[in-house]
Amino acid sequence: MRMLSPSRRTRAAAWLTAVASGATLLATVGATTGAAPVRHAAKHYTIALIPGLTTDPFYISMGIGAEAAAKKLGVTLLWQGAPTWSVSQQTPYVAAMVSRHVNAILIAPTDVKQLIPPIRNAVKAGIPVITVDTTIADQSLLKSAITSNNFQGGEVAAKMMAQQIGGKGEVAVINTLPGISTTDARQAGFVAEMKHFPNIKIVAMEYDNDQQTTAETDAQHILLRYPGLKGIFGTNLYSAVGAAAGVEQAGKIGAVKVFGYDAEPLEVQDLQKGLLSAIVAQKPYLEGYLGVEYAVDVLEGKSVPKSVQLPNVVITRANLKANAQWIYKTHL
């Protein structure tokens, strides 16, 4: 079984400590260092960014982008959230930001339905809400929903996998949890695209609860049941890295093609080792940056796009160098 790297454990521990102490985790901007802001918000605003989880390089990169925009605009950004993917842990952060009367909330909701009531409370309190990455089923509550083209990402993973396995064989999906807008869309895109390949059968779809170690055991179990398996699609970084580790443990590197989502350093290492065939990278920095810009626009009475889907970048070993800018950051 592969364990978390020491750096990831240290990072997670640092976040946990900060969250437990109720610390404000990011930027008090306005700003003491760096270049002068190029544009200032009319008033001094405080904007909250509640990520899906604080320990995930995807959301850390989003936080860095949000911080850059906050600095540019001269607003205060509060980056606070739970250390693991959890509706019950995320919900109190929304309530806390409402009590704190922040000017706007950016949030990556951990469930399409269950985060509707807390978001509705924020809206009732007069706080505009924008979703970043994931979203909720009731879009009428939102000023904007910024995400990646998740369905297309799933399709492209399926297309590449089909090509690499010669258009036939058994394949599997390892996903996080049902009820998450992003990963549901990736799975749907993958399934839809595989319909074009009549000789490919999706034999298993497992959920790992956003846990790398669960994804790893899921992969091992699937391989025991389907020893001839040709491919696995891991719909986010923990699913992908876990699936790759499971394939490695089973001694099936190369025989089973693993396609993953996201672009954190562990995935890049797996790509270099040949454990992952390709990764679908998102642009979390840009999502965070745009989120803060839109929040300020909304607060200043300007219109913003109701929905934004950023394009993905497919990274393979061959084009890794050229795409180094899209690799996620692990530290703020």
Ligand code: T6T
């Ligand atoms: O894939 C991202 C994000 O887009 C998804 O909503 C949840 O998982 C990640 O944060 C990666 O772990």
